[in-house]
Amino acid sequence: MKTKPLATTAALLVALGALSAKAVTTALCPEPALITEKPGAFEIGKATLIEYAPQVPGAEEAARFLAECWRVPTGLPLPVQAGDKPQKAGAVRFAAPAAADEKQPSEGYWLCVSPAGISVVASDAAGQFYGAQTLRQLVTPADLLRVPCLEIRDAPRFGWRGLMLDESRHFMGKAAVLKILDGMASLKLNRFHWHLTDSPGWRLEIKRFPELTTVGAIGDHSDPKRPAQFYTQDDVREILAYARARHILVIPEIELPAHSTAAMRAFPNLSCTGKPEFMYCAGNDEVIRFLEQVLDEVCTLFDSPFIHVGGDECPKDVWKKCPKCQARKAANGLKDEHELQSWMIRHFDQYLAKKGRRLIGWDEILEGGLAPGAAVMSWRGVKGGQAAAAMGHDVVMSPTSFLYLDYPQAAASDGYSYFAVRINSCERILSFNPCEGIPADKQKHILGLQGNLWAETCYNGKEAEWKLFPRAAAIADRSWSPAAKVSWASFETRAPEICARLKAMGLHVAPYGEPAWYKPVAAWKTGEQSEAWASRDWNISAAFKEAGPYKVRFIYTRGKHQLQFRNVTLLENGTEIAKDARQGSAGANPKSFDYTFTMPAAAKPGAVYTLRAEIRSDGGNDSSGTICVFPENLDK
Numbered sequence: 001m002k003t004k005p006l007a008t009t010a011a012l013l014v015a016l017g018a019l020s021a022k023a024v025t026t027a028l029c030p031e032p033a034l035i036t037e038k039p040g041a042f043e044i045g046k047a048t049l050i051e052y053a054p055q056v057p058g059a060e061e062a063a064r065f066l067a068e069c070w071r072v073p074t075g076l077p078l079p080v081q082a083g084d085k086p087q088k089a090g091a092v093r094f095a096a097p098a099a100a101d102e103k104q105p106s107e108g109y110w111l112c113v114s115p116a117g118i119s120v121v122a123s124d125a126a127g128q129f130y131g132a133q134t135l136r137q138l139v140t141p142a143d144l145l146r147v148p149c150l151e152i153r154d155a156p157r158f159g160w161r162g163l164m165l166d167e168s169r170h171f172m173g174k175a176a177v178l179k180i181l182d183g184m185a186s187l188k189l190n191r192f193h194w195h196l197t198d199s200p201g202w203r204l205e206i207k208r209f210p211e212l213t214t215v216g217a218i219g220d221h222s223d224p225k226r227p228a229q230f231y232t233q234d235d236v237r238e239i240l241a242y243a244r245a246r247h248i249l250v251i252p253e254i255e256l257p258a259h260s261t262a263a264m265r266a267f268p269n270l271s272c273t274g275k276p277e278f279m280y281c282a283g284n285d286e287v288i289r290f291l292e293q294v295l296d297e298v299c300t301l302f303d304s305p306f307i308h309v310g311g312d313e314c315p316k317d318v319w320k321k322c323p324k325c326q327a328r329k330a331a332n333g334l335k336d337e338h339e340l341q342s343w344m345i346r347h348f349d350q351y352l353a354k355k356g357r358r359l360i361g362w363d364e365i366l367e368g369g370l371a372p373g374a375a376v377m378s379w380r381g382v383k384g385g386q387a388a389a390a391m392g393h394d395v396v397m398s399p400t401s402f403l404y405l406d407y408p409q410a411a412a413s414d415g416y417s418y419f420a421v422r423i424n425s426c427e428r429i430l431s432f433n434p435c436e437g438i439p440a441d442k443q444k445h446i447l448g449l450q451g452n453l454w455a456e457t458c459y460n461g462k463e464a465e466w467k468l469f470p471r472a473a474a475i476a477d478r479s480w481s482p483a484a485k486v487s488w489a490s491f492e493t494r495a496p497e498i499c500a501r502l503k504a505m506g507l508h509v510a511p512y513g514e515p516a517w518y519k520p521v522a523a524w525k526t527g528e529q530s531e532a533w534a535s536r537d538w539n540i541s542a543a544f545k546e547a548g549p550y551k552v553r554f555i556y557t558r559g560k561h562q563l564q565f566r567n568v569t570l571l572e573n574g575t576e577i578a579k580d581a582r583q584g585s586a587g588a589n590p591k592s593f594d595y596t597f598t599m600p601a602a603a604k605p606g607a608v609y610t611l612r613a614e615i616r617s618d619g620g621n622d623s624s625g626t627i628c629v630f631p632e633n634l635d636k
């Protein structure tokens with residue numbers, strides 16, 4: 001064996017240690033609460049054992065999970081075994097705190113990596129699992145056999161770190177849900193809110209009422225005749241077991257009193273009119289009994305302490321004309337239909353409470369008085385959540401303006417359609433502080449936050465993955481990490497590795513920010529154009545440098561009307577150098593239109609380049625958008 005000069009070896013080891021620690025720890029997601037990087041690394045090798053202290057909740061499962069994650073990329077045997085003695089050299093060990101002062105917070109863990117070994121200490125099974133998830137992230141494709149030395153003390157800021165998936169409007173199916181659960185667990189997200197019933201289709205088998213699925217599961221948002229798609233109770237049990245093993249709680253949502261046309265396609269007698277309506281009749285005792293029996297089965301199937309009952313967007317017009325609804329109102333001294341809805345929510349709050357469950361609903365359940373004990377999911381901004389917290393109700397924040405994932409993730413089109421035009425990018429999600437505007441003594445009522453993926457414009461599991469990831473990683477940072485550690489700057493440096501890890505899990509992952517070509521140099525705004533064709537100039541000098549082909553992309557951002565353009569000309573110091581006469585348009589669909597111009601030579605220093613186009617706004621003057629000009633090779 002050759003010997004090297006000691007100083008060189010030591011210097012090399014320090015350099016390697018510093019390199020690997022820097023390269024990997026910066027890419028953890030969510031960002032740990034406290035991390036201390038140290039020189040050196042633990043080498044994973046043929047002799048590496050993965051040990052767990054026997055009878056410690058979750059330790060064996062975490063050890064087996066980590067071994068599975070590491071075996072495939074490393075090709076090493078990594079045997080898993082029980083061991084009651086700390087600590088064999090060269091082992092990774094999962095154990096409970098050895099002393100009272102080592103007790104870890106709920107879901108928290110203490111991870112120490114040294115050249116001699118690795119220890120994970122946690123006081124509960126979720127903490128053991130999250131220690132394993134962090135270790136999984138510390139091994140990167142660049143260096144599969146070394147874990148950088150460090151110490152992490154970590155625990156979540158919020159207990160509710162969630163995603164919601166709407167499977168009524170479009171059904172994603174079991175394989176898609178399992179994949180999403182894996183992606184969530186890798187980011188330490190722990191609440192999966194499952195929107196199973198809504199007007200387009202009822203997706204949950206209820207044994208007592210088979211018509212809910214034989215009839216109610218037919219159709220979706222795209223096709224009212226699509227053959228029935230739903231989850232059997234066996235499917236649900238399988239998905240719940242899968243989620244439980246990943247420390248994810250599944251919260252079912254059974255919508256009432258509105259968003260329920262699918263149920264009334266199966267049972268028209270449950271509406272005020274005898275025809276399928278958007279909302280159940282609030283005055284009919286048969287409706288109350290039916291929903292109780294549905295909830296009985298839901299509570300048998302799901303172990304979640306929370307049952308979501310919707311409660312959103314209930315127009316009251318049908319109730320105003322219904323004798324039964326009016327009779328219920330009179331009998332209970334209710335002053336209006338808001339109080340009638342409130343009566344219904346309170347009834348099911350009490351019903352669920354008797355079964356040991358808690359009702360959670362959208363913030364409309366505040367209208368007309370909120371049932372005591374009920375929790376609120378604040379979606380129409382944060383005001384509902386703030387009001388509910390002030391009244392002492394628990395709150396999950398999921399405002400449209402930050403956390404709706406059916407909104408686009410970038411200004412640049414990614415080829416998918418979105419329900420709205422307002423952008424909820426990773427950067428925007430990270431800027432959301434769920435406790436802002438809530439007095440310190442009420443902040444304990446903020447359970448956490450959740451991203452919601454409604455599925456009017458989401459057609460299958462692959463598309464759902466694209467819209468969920470990597471925004472789920474931003475939600476993970478925001479809901480797990482201490483507020484002071486959360487920023488776009490921090491996320492942006494880690495994002496390439498975060499996205500690469502999610503892709504390695506087989507997920508379809510969107511870009512985490514705007515593409516390289518997206519640098520708007522000009523814009524048009526609502527009110528600036530009319531229905532008549534008119535010429536308009538934009539100074540776009542900043543966009544040009546080298547000679548070569550450039551794209552000019554007109555991108556609609558918002559407004560009711562489409563912008564049309566033609567005779568698009570490029571001028572250099574007022575002289576035309578290129579022209580494309582074609583007529584194009586940018587609106588909701590298509591969102592953008594491209595022209596290509598070739599710059600015959602490099603831009604002249606000090607020259608003014610002007611884009612001139614004839615434009616009109618079709619149908620009115622409400623159209624806004626941006627214009628990007630970029631070298632064609634950036635558009636990959």
Ligand SMILES: [Zn+2]
Nearest residue numbers: 272281322325
């Ligand atoms: Zn009625």
